[in-house]
Amino acid sequence: MKLRWGIISAGKISQDFCAALQLLSKEDHEIIAIAARNLDDAKSLGLQYSVKYCYSDYKEVAQNPEVDAVYIGSINTTHYELARMMLEHGKPVLCEKPLCLNLKQTEALCEFAKKNKVFLMEALWVRLFPAMLHLRKELDNKTVGEVSQVIVSFGVQIQHVERVKKKQLGGGATLDIGIYCAQLASFAYGSETPLKIVTTGHLNEFGVDESSTSVLTYSGNRTATLIMSTKVDLPNEGLIIGDKGTIKVPFRFWCPTAIVTPDKRYDFPLPPSDHKYNFHNSNGLCYEAEHVRQCLNEGLIESPVVPHSETLLLAKILESIRSQVGVHYPEDDKEY
Amino acid sequence: MKLRWGIISAGKISQDFCAALQLLSKEDHEIIAIAARNLDDAKSLGLQYSVKYCYSDYKEVAQNPEVDAVYIGSINTTHYELARMMLEHGKPVLCEKPLCLNLKQTEALCEFAKKNKVFLMEALWVRLFPAMLHLRKELDNKTVGEVSQVIVSFGVQIQHVERVKKKQLGGGATLDIGIYCAQLASFAYGSETPLKIVTTGHLNEFGVDESSTSVLTYSGNRTATLIMSTKVDLPNEGLIIGDKGTIKVPFRFWCPTAIVTPDKRYDFPLPPSDHKYNFHNSNGLCYEAEHVRQCLNEGLIESPVVPHSETLLLAKILESIRSQVGVHYPEDDKEY
Structure with missing residues (x-):
């Protein structure tokens, strides 16, 4: 269709x-x-x-x-x-x-x-990138054993961008880039709800978060550390660390084209395109588009890859993070 | 002498x-x-x-x-x-x-x-390693501009080691390896006292910290994230991140032989030695020994490189970290 x-x-x-x-x-x-x-x-x-x-x-x-x-x-x-x-x-x-x-x-x-x-x-x-589908396999296969640490950073110099800077535009590091960090932790820990989220961060002059570090505690003494910044470039990679080694989602972990296990690097090049995109690896947007088509063909009202439960979990994590930094949106006072 | x-x-x-x-x-x-x-x-x-x-x-x-x-x-x-x-x-x-x-x-x-x-x-x-002396220069020269993030991890699988495992032996990640993380943050931020230290971590069955992540907040919206674990191997490198790039103290940042700036890698090999050491790079212990000799020759009662003020600052940071994880030593109840 x-x-x-x-x-x-x-x-x-x-x-x-x-x-x-x-x-x-x-x-x-x-x-x-x-x-x-x-x-x-x-x-x-x-x-x-x-x-x-x-x-x-x-x-x-x-x-x-x-x-x-x-x-x-x-x-x-x-x-x-x-x-x-x-x-x-x-x-x-x-x-x-x-x-x-x-x-x-x-x-x-x-x-x-x-x-x-x-x-x-x-x-x-x-979540629809081939690299992430491969990561799922590596995690399921326990390539690095029992995972107990996730470390992920996302930092880019975008403090000047109006959308990011201003509260009335829904600004802040958490809303703009935080979801990528949170989703990787959630992906690694099988969408488990963290037991505790502790965040420290800094506000910009407009009252939105310019940077933060969050520590998410999961059952079984497992931890995820999420570091985000709109002020400096961070490594922008994700590390999923188990007792047998580390799987790395390398630079541009938010639109990844490779997964690095202790033994091997797996590459997943995106479909070639001569279009000039505004953002990195935007040709990868085709995966989610095709996924939506397949979901609709099957008559689904939720994606099995990004179900509502995951969206709600991430929203919960993001809300905890930005509110701990002290960000309050006018929308927080309304009922929906 | x-x-x-x-x-x-x-x-x-x-x-x-x-x-x-x-x-x-x-x-x-x-x-x-x-x-x-x-x-x-x-x-x-x-x-x-x-x-x-x-x-x-x-x-x-x-x-x-x-x-x-x-x-x-x-x-x-x-x-x-x-x-x-x-x-x-x-x-x-x-x-x-x-x-x-x-x-x-x-x-x-x-x-x-x-x-x-x-x-x-x-x-x-x-602190006496040539690589660290070089790092000082890079920081003083503002090679990466204004530093606002430090990310450092130290994780090694040493949970089985009695000294690390047991409270009565002064065990715990913080006392065993934490000082290396804290000292790098302090080094990068010129021995400034953090405004806030927030730690989340996990205790082992003997009541000492097996892992923790700490976020140190410094003046001017600057942050240090310290991640430690006795359960898994972490990257064990330090990243000092400014608005113009990142300086890396690479793997084995706790006894470093290189400093990597955005432009160049500087190597500082240790003096060659055919002795079999128990720990990595222990031949580098010679630097502190010679430093002590020179201090004493000069009639000093404190090292200018590791002054009491720095030791006290690190002790304060470490105490905050481990006590937030919930570690209490019998010595904490005594007066000295």
Whole structure:
């Protein structure tokens, strides 16, 4: 079945998503609609891919009967409302991570999708990367024995980026890059809920977290250390450490193309693409797009790879981290 | 001036220290006395280096007028009493790290040395390594700009080692390996006192810390993350991260022979030695031995490289770390 995509926002990540869709069969994926606050932005992006409908009102996407699924690439603060609007109109949703700003929103949105029996998936693209599927095997095979430490860092100099800097845009290290750290810990420890999360960090002048280090304690004396920064470049790799050695998800662990075990390096090159992407390895967005198509073909309303339970667990971890640093969003005071 | 050493304990680290002394000029260093609880151990080690006096009573070293300085290589629980005994008899002391079990002991011992005007130095050998002296230069030159993150791990599978496992032997990751992590953070941040130390960790069945992760917060939104484990092998490297890049103290950061800047790797091979050491890079113990000689030649009662202030700062950090994990030594209830 061909999936006809509606794209919400014509910003950088949506541009990359559209480009990545070109790596897939034209018989399977088509961009049929794009909506952006500024119609020219929608048209400009739409022109590149001969998109039939370009809108300045997101609701038009929701109401367009030709749209089979919606990709939401707008900023964090808009995810909840927009995803809900699409679900309300029965549109399956793939929404950029983090799905929502806080746990309350995430719970409400997942419940709403479930109640309406519509597919909803957080765009945790990394989980669909071939390197991560291989990592799963290595972990299941106990290549490094019993894992008791995960160390993962994500630091990039993005303090100047408005979206990251400002509270009203859902800024902060945790929401922007933290989910990648949290998801790796969760991946390594089989989606177990941490017993304890202890975070120390620093706020920027706008009251959002510019850096933090979190220690997650799991059962059986197991630990994950998550280090994030918007101020400096960190190693940006993940280490999964057991009593028989270490598996490394090397540099750009958030969109990995290799897994390094104590014995061997396994490479998983991304599909070649001559498109110029805004972000690193964005051609890998094609994996999640194709995954959504397969889920919908099977009539699923949750992805087995990124189920709601995982999205909720990550939302819980992220909320704990950023609130310990002292970040409070206006949305935290509302009910959903 | 030749320094005639008295050696306390004939255990593994003392054996290595004696061997490392052989790398120095015989005109500068001589081992004149060795004391061990078991006389045979003292004699066996003494025989290798034609040591004049072998004792089963540590006091004999203190009372021997031919001894110019004492190296204390006995287990952690004995440091305070033995160092004090040596100082009482006017003997300059180089004592294995950590100098004492807790802050109270450390304060009392440093005060005692100062009052008696006798040299006392914690054997923080790493600080005398040429690689560390080079690191100082790189930091002073702002090679990586303004440093705002330090990440350092020390993990080795030593949970079975009695000394590490048991509380009555002063066991625990913090006392055994933690000082190396703490000292690197302190080194990178110019011996500033952290504003906050937050630690999460796990106890073993004997009530000492088998692993922990600590986040140290410094002024100016700077952070150090210290990860230690006696259960698994960690990267065992130190990363000092600024806005212009990262300086790495590579594997075996606790006795380093290289410093890696963003541009270049600097190697500092240790003096060659055909002695078989118990621990890695123990030939590097020669640097601290020679440093002590030079300090004494200059009539100093503190090392400028490892001053009491640094030892006290590290003791404070270590006490905070291990007590947050829940380790309480009987010595914590005593006054000194």
